[in-house]
Each structure stands twice: as structure tokens, then as C-alpha cells.
Amino acid sequence: MKNFSMKQLQIKMLFVGLSIFFTSSIFAQSNADFPNKPIRLMIGFAAGGGSDTAARLILPKFSEFVGQSVIIENKPGAGGNLASDYVIKAPADGYTILLTTIGSLAINPHMPEGTNFDPLKDFSMITQGVTFSNILVVKADSPIKNLKDFVNAGKDKKGFVTFGSSGNGSTGHLAGELLKSRSGMNAQHINYKGGGPAMNDLLGGNITAIFASTPTAIPFIEAGKLRALGVTGSKRAATLPNVPTIAEQGFPGYQADNWYAFVGPPKMPAEVVNKLNIALTKAMRDPDTLDRLHRVGLESSPNSPTELYSYVKSEYEAWGKIIKKIPWEK
Numbered sequence: 001m002k003n004f005s006m007k008q009l010q011i012k013m014l015f016v017g018l019s020i021f022f023t024s025s026i027f028a029q030s031n032a033d034f035p036n037k038p039i040r041l042m043i044g045f046a047a048g049g050g051s052d053t054a055a056r057l058i059l060p061k062f063s064e065f066v067g068q069s070v071i072i073e074n075k076p077g078a079g080g081n082l083a084s085d086y087v088i089k090a091p092a093d094g095y096t097i098l099l100t101t102i103g104s105l106a107i108n109p110h111m112p113e114g115t116n117f118d119p120l121k122d123f124s125m126i127t128q129g130v131t132f133s134n135i136l137v138v139k140a141d142s143p144i145k146n147l148k149d150f151v152n153a154g155k156d157k158k159g160f161v162t163f164g165s166s167g168n169g170s171t172g173h174l175a176g177e178l179l180k181s182r183s184g185m186n187a188q189h190i191n192y193k194g195g196g197p198a199m200n201d202l203l204g205g206n207i208t209a210i211f212a213s214t215p216t217a218i219p220f221i222e223a224g225k226l227r228a229l230g231v232t233g234s235k236r237a238a239t240l241p242n243v244p245t246i247a248e249q250g251f252p253g254y255q256a257d258n259w260y261a262f263v264g265p266p267k268m269p270a271e272v273v274n275k276l277n278i279a280l281t282k283a284m285r286d287p288d289t290l291d292r293l294h295r296v297g298l299e300s301s302p303n304s305p306t307e308l309y310s311y312v313k314s315e316y317e318a319w320g321k322i323i324k325k326i327p328w329e330k
Contacts, residue, residue: 031271034094038069042087042098044080048196049166050213051080051260054130055099057215057292061283066276076193079167080104081115088122092265094272099129101170102259106315108169110323120316124268125308127277129260129284130298133233134172134211135218135243136163136179137226139202147230147249150209154185161187162207164198172198172211174319175232175256177326182251202226213258214239214297232256239297259301259315261308273305 041059043052055072063070075083084104090096105119138144144153154161165172168191180187190207192198195216202210203225210217214237220226221240230246231237234255247254262280264273281302283289293300303311 031269034272034275035066035068037095038071039066039094040096041070041072042083042096043072043074044076044083044098044100044104045074045166046076046192046194046196047074048199048216049194050132050215050258051099051101052194052196053213053215053296054260054293054298057296057298058129058280058283058289061286061289062280065282066279074194079108079111079169079173079191081108081117084115084117084119084123087263087265088117090265092124092268094264094268094276097126097262097264097276098123099260100263101261102315102319103167103169103171103173105261105263105312106319107171107174107323109316110320111169113168120309120313122266123263124266124273125305125312126262126264126273127280127284127302127305128308128311129262129280129301130293131257131259131301132214132298133231133235133237133245134175134213134256134258135221135231135237135240136175136209136211136229136246137202137217137221138209138229139205140225140227142208142227144208144229145227147246150229151179151183151185153208154180154183154187161185161209162190163187164190164192164201164207164210166195166198166213167191167193171232171256171258172213174323174326175211178254178256178322179246179251181326182254211256218296233258237297238299239294261312277302277305 043055045051059070080101080103087098109115144150153159163176173189176189195213198210199216201207221228228243230249231243232246284300284302290300
């Protein structure tokens with residue numbers, strides 16, 4: 001073993017200390033300069049769905065306030081889990097973030113197929129995005145005129161009722177399963193890679209109904225192409241005040257609210273998280289953004305990373321209890 005004199009050890013320790021100092025300084029400087037290149041905002045569903053629509057409405061002001069271009073990249077699959085896996089494995093430098101859903105953060109881990117990540121440990125929380133309800137819709141020319149007709153059609157042995165959603169574990173999927181459980185109706189869930197593809201199949205007459213997000217459904221309702229049967233949330237949608245909640249229509253206590261949130265890879269530097277949080281919060285509180293979101297039934301709901309974590313934890317625990325009670329089809 002090589003012997004070092006006291007002077008040699010002191011010199012070596014000095015070089016190690018300087019190395020650590022300069023490395024830390026460079027790292028701190030890189031965080032101070034963040035962002036100095038475009039940011040990728042991942043979406044776990046196909047273009048045209050609720051999360052994609054929300055992202056594109058928030059993006060202009062987000063890009064302005066963060067001071068860089070923000071590029072949306074859709075990576076649909078596995079109910080949003082594909083994009084989640086991708087972002088979790090991305091560098092924790094803030095240049096790859098995700099607008100994710102209640103499905104990925106609070107529902108999918110409890111589903112029979114589960115996930116290979118822990119939403120409470122494997123993401124850096126940035127801020128909540130928007131909250132809203134889903135809407136049960138059928139084609140405007142459907143013989144199903146109201147929620148009672150829909151439930152009765154599912155109880156008719158001669159009929160065959162299907163409902164689509166943006167994917168397994170989405171609130172649209174769970175909303176349908178909850179209604180089946182509460183009403184005793186039969187309905188086959190059809191899994192899509194986003195609200196856009198599900199809507200295309202509904203308009204094409206290939207499925208009976210969709211539990212659709214408000215931004216996906218409202219343009220078609222206003223155009224007279226869809227009929228709204230009920231709102232899944234705890235209150236009526238502000239943009240559709242004449243459409244009753246499902247709870248109002250004979251199912252008290254029925255509730256399946258929806259929300260999206262911005263997250264990043266695990267262990268993102270606090271300074272980077274803070275800069276993203278500030279830019280996103282300003283974007284979602286901007287009057288132009290608020291107006292665009294309101295038109296499609298979305299309510300802006302930014303918060304702090306700590307508040308988001310607490311909210312995700314409470315939703316994760318609440319949905320876990322609900323999902324355990326659902327009689328899943330074998």
C-alpha cells in the first residue's frame with residue numbers, strides 16, 4: 001500500500017475539495033440557467049383527448065412565462081402508463097415533464113394489472129393542472145334519450161351496450177364500472193388509447209356511449225352531434241348547467257371527479273421544480289388561459305409541489321378503497 005506524507009495528503013484533500021466545489025458550482029450554475037433549451041411536455045394519450053387538449057390550451061402562456069419553447073409529445077398506451085414509465089426514466093433536469101392524469105397517479109396502481117411504478121415515490125410533483133368532470137354521452141340520433149334509458153338498455157338481455165373511455169384505469173372507465181355496480185346493468189368497456197380515438201368510434205356508430213372528458217365532449221355537444229346523459233362529478237359542469245349529475249338521477253353519492261397534474265422524473269432539483277411551478281402557475285392563472293379552459297369545462301387549479309403530493313396521496317388512498325369494491329369481470 002502506498003504511503004502518503006502529511007503534506008501529500010493535505011494537497012490531495014485540497015484537490016478533492018476543489019473538485020467537489022467546482023462540480024457543485026457548475027451544477028448550481030446549470031440550474032440557475034434553467035431552462036436554456038426547449039422543454040418536452042409528454043402526454044400519455046393520443047391527440048384530441050382531454051389531457052392533450054388541456055396541454056395545448058395551457059402551452060402558449062407556459063412557453064411565454066418559462067422563457068423557452070415547449071414541445072408536446074404524445075406517447076399513448078397502457079392507460080397513460082407508457083408515458084409515465086418514459087418520464088420516470090428521463091434525466092431529472094426539468095427538460096422532460098409530463099401532464100399526467102388521476103388514472104396514472106391514483107387509479108392504475110390499484111387496477112388488476114397494476115403498474116411497475118409507485119406514483120408517490122417515482123415522480124417529482126410540480127403542480128396540479130385542471131379539475132373537471134366526465135360526461136356520459138351518446139350520439140344525438142341514439143334511441144337512448146336519458147340516463148334511465150341507458151341503464152335499462154344495459155339490463156335488456158336482447159340488447160348489447162358498450163361504453164368507451166380513454167383507457168383502462170381512466171376515470172371514464174371507472175365511472176362506467178361504478179355505474180354498473182350501482183345500477184346492476186351490463187355494459188362492455190372498450191379500451192382506447194385516448195379520448196380522441198374513443199370519440200371517433202362513437203361518432204362512427206361503433207360503440208353505444210363514452211364517459212368522455214369535458215374538453216373532448218363539449219364541442220360535439222354544442223355542434224348537435226352528441227347527447228349528454230349525465231355528469232359524473234359532484235356538481236354540474238358550469239358549461240352545461242342543464243345536464244344533471246348522475247347522482248341527481250337516482251344514484252345519490254355517485255361521484256367520479258377528474259384532474260390532471262404536472263410531474264417530472266424523480267429527484268428533480270428543487271430550484272428547477274420551483275421555476276416550472278412558477279411558470280405553470282402564472283400560465284394557468286392568466287386571463288386568456290382561464291377563458292380558454294373555461295370554454296371546454298376545465299377549471300384551473302395550480303398548487304404547490306407539497307400540496308400536490310398531499311392531494312395525490314389522498315386520492316390514491318380513496319380510489320384504492322373504491323376499486324377494491326368493484327366486481328371486476330373475469
